[in-house]
Amino acid sequence: MNNSHTNLTSRRRWLALATAAIGAGLMPILGRADDDAESHDALDVEDHFGDSANTTFTLANTGLSANIVVVGGGTAGATAAKYLRLWGGAGVKVTLVEPNALYTSNIMSNMVLNGRRTVSSLDYNYNGLTTKYGVTLKQASLVSIDKGAKQISLSDGSSLAYDRLVLAPGIEFVDAYGLTQQDYEVRTPHAWQAGPQTALLATQLAGMSSSGVFVMTIPKSPYRCPPGPYERACLVADFLKTRAGGSTSKVIVLDENVEKVAGNPYSAIQAEVENFTQAFQVTHGGVIDYRSGVKSIQINPNTKVVTYLDAQNASQSIQAEVVNPIVPQRARGGGVGGWLSxxxxxxxxxxxxxxxxxxCVVNVLSFESTASGAAGIHVLGDAASCGLPKAGHVANQEAKICADAIVRLLGGQQPDPAPVANSACFSPITASTASWLTAVYQYDSATQKLVVANNGGSTSGASPIEASAPSAENFKQMNTWFNTLMGDSFA
Structure with a gap:
């Protein structure tokens, strides 16, 4: 690589700056002054991260030449495409393959259910990537990968050759609980992919009677967004109990995850255990009925009868008015006959x-696949199995580690041997309060994964940190965090 030391130092600097840029959501932990947060309107949900707030950097002068194809235009894919161009330089050609003209953020989509957001407020385009960074957008779907020829075939009949292939396909949803994909679309929406199903679930929720039962299911981990289902339960409960005329509606949560502490069913909660336990028992006490360790769930999409075995293996049945099955997931294209499998x-x-x-298992130093014959293929985001949670902020971090590693590899160097990533997310508990969760991840050579680290770098006994309590201040900062993250990912 030309000027290898200078370019390596430059990339490390940009990586630090980029990480800091989306770390705005972590500032409550660091004690950011309240008056700074007050300048952001918590209800200004339509205000996307503007161009004036997101600096466009000059492409690095690396002297490198390569053809890189990125598949998937979500947070992981968009971020990877941007930073491969930024750090790789003008000679690194990046093509982003994505069938849709807009990306609809899953983050914040639960706020559509209580009317605090619209689906369109979560839409992002790729104009910044193409005009500011020179990414080529190919609007098509991936059909197949020829690993030997280093070529992919697309739904429009064309093909693309690559030197490196970055896959960020996201997830797809398994037929489960006696339901089909058609049921998800028109009768019992999972709404775990923001879009039409989110709007459908919001309509069903708004039409519930004053004494109706809302049943939602949570699959065994791993799934997209660990705190997301519990956040949804809170927002649905808050919406139902504050409706005009009052309500005796119930939200029954059937969680397939099992308790970690004997006798404490709430210990099955996958993230922010303390805050969600408090929310279920106190904030939304009497509305949310949380049941963990359930199994053998079956849902009749027509009658809305839900049956299951409880933690004691006793048969149970619920007559629901609205059913929201958050179903098991896998990497998109990972089903039998899918292009990924x-x-x-x-x-x-x-x-x-x-x-x-x-x-897809990956080497977290570069996010290159560990599968046989997959040299030069990298997998990011929700589709990857790497020890990190499946979440948008994490996907952004993974993309930067991957982009940095690819640029190093193209220059004849090795990936950073000790990458660091941070994770942050906010969870609305009511229409005006939120909690948060954060963690720093460091590379652990023993497990070859990124694991949670304590302050100072030790990974012994480390765990993510959650807010001391939900608050209106956290709710305000949630919007700043979200806008900053999306602005960084989508340029």
């Missing part, structure tokens, strides 16, 4: 060590 890239294991094959 056909290419042999799904190779994960479950918590017992048994073959899972829903996700």
């Amino acid at each position: 056909t290419a042999g890239l799904t190779n994960s294991k479950d918590s017992t060590g048994a073959a899972d094959n829903r996700w």
Whole structure:
């Protein structure tokens, strides 16, 4: 690589700046002054992160030449495309393959259910990536990968050759609980992919009677956005109990995850255990009925009868008015006959060590696939199995680690041997209060994964940190964090 030391230092500087840029949401932890947060209107949800607030950097002068294809225009793919151009320089050609003209953010989509946001307020385009950074947008879907020829085939009949391939396909939803994809679309929406199903679920929720029962299910981990289902339960409960005329509606949460502490069903909660336990028991006490360790869930999409076995293996039945099944997930294209599984890239294991094959195992130093014959193929975001949670902020971080590693590899160097990532998210608890969760992840050579680290870098006994309590101030800062994150990812 030309000027290798200078370019390496420059990339590290930009990586630090970029990480800091989306760390705005972490500022409550660091004690950001209240008057700074007050300058942001918590209700200004239509205000996307403006161009004036997001600096466009000059492309690095690396002297490198390569053809890189990025598949998937979500947070991971968009961020990867941007930073590959930014750090790789003008000679690194980046093509983003994405069938949709707009990306609809899953982050904040639960706020559509209580009317605090619209689906359109979550839409982002790719104009910044193409005009500011020179990314080429190819509006098509991936059909197949020829690993030997280093070429992909697309839905429009064309093909693209690559030197490096970055896959950020996101997730797809498994037929579960006796339901089909058609049921998800028109009768029992999971709404775990923001868009039409989100609007449908909001309509169903708004039409509930004053004494109706809302049933939602939570699949076994891993799934997209660990705190998301619990956040949704809170917002639905808050919406139902504050409706005009009062309400005796119930929100029954059926969680397939099992308790970690004997006798404490709330210990099954996958993130922000303390704040969600408080929210379920106190803030929304009497409305939310949380049941963990359930199994054998079956849902009749027509009658809305939900049956299951409880934690004691007793049969239970609920007559629901609205059913929201958050169903098991896998990497998009990972089903039988899917392009990802056909290419042999799904190779994960479950918590017992048994073959899972829903996700793609990667080397977290570069996010390159560890599957046989997959050299030069990198997998990011929700589709990857790497020890990190499946979340938008994390996807942004993974993309930067991957982009930095690819540029180093193109220059004949090795990836950073000790990458660091941070994770931050805010969870609305009511229409005006929110909590937050944050963690710093460091590379652990023993497990070859990124693991949570304590302040000072130790990973022994470390765990994510959650807010001391939900607050209106957190709600205000949530919007700043979201706008900053999306502005960084979508240029």
